[in-house]
Amino acid sequence: MLKIAICDDEKKLRRDLRNLLAVQMELTGMDYAIQEFDCGESLLAACDAAEQIDILFLDIEMPGSDGMTTAKLLRQSGCKMIIIFVTAYPDFVFQGYEVHAFHYILKPYEEAKIREVLSKAIQEISGQETQFYMVEQKSGTLRLPMDAICYFKSDRRTIHIVTTNDSFTFYGKLDDVEAKLPACFQRVHNRYLVNMHFVTQVRPTSCLCHEEELPVSRAYKQDLAVAFAQMLLH
Structure with missing residues (x-):
């Protein structure tokens, strides 16, 4: 089963992204589960409890532990999930590569971009990129x-x-x-x-x-x- 997590302090944006991801995952025919977290602290706690996450959609601008800090702590603890940053400000994107971010998505969400990035992330996980x-x-x-x-x-x-x-x-x-x-x-x-x-x-x-x-x-x-x-x- 593919486990996807969304971490964003805004409930409506989490719901919008979840709905878009669910539509795309249904089309793949894969088994999947989507979890939501409203802050970096709750996400870190779940990961500390050995919660496996394959793909993480992580908001950068959050109160408390922001997305960049959360990503650094995840990497320091050995988490290998694919991290896809979501942000309304493209200037933040370049900071993401020091934590090996896979990609980024700008708000408001566009279905075509969600589809593209999710597809590439699944390819990366499955290791089925064609030679x-x-x-x-x-x-x-x-x-x-x-x-x-x-x-x-x-x-x-x-x-x-x-x-x-x-x-x-x-x-x-x-x-x-x-x-x-x-x-x-x-x-x-x-x-x-x-x-x-x-x-x-x-x-x-x-x-x-x-x-x-x-x-x-x-x-x-x-x-x-x-x-x-x-x-x-x-």
């Missing part, structure tokens, strides 16, 4: 190592895969591609998905990926900045 990306072509099936793929580019119904030493094309949708990728791949534009292991610089409207300059749209700029910071700290 190869399968490409169906007329000549047969290609198995491309994930760690050799620099980025995906969409051109109408055609997807271009650029690897470290070659490129390939197939028909498809970038949204469908994204659903099959591990967490190191980041959407930076409606037409581009990049492997963060190959991103060496983030600029105001572009990024360098395997020495190529790729566009970054405003909608994905913040997520890219956080993902890049995470890669630098790991």
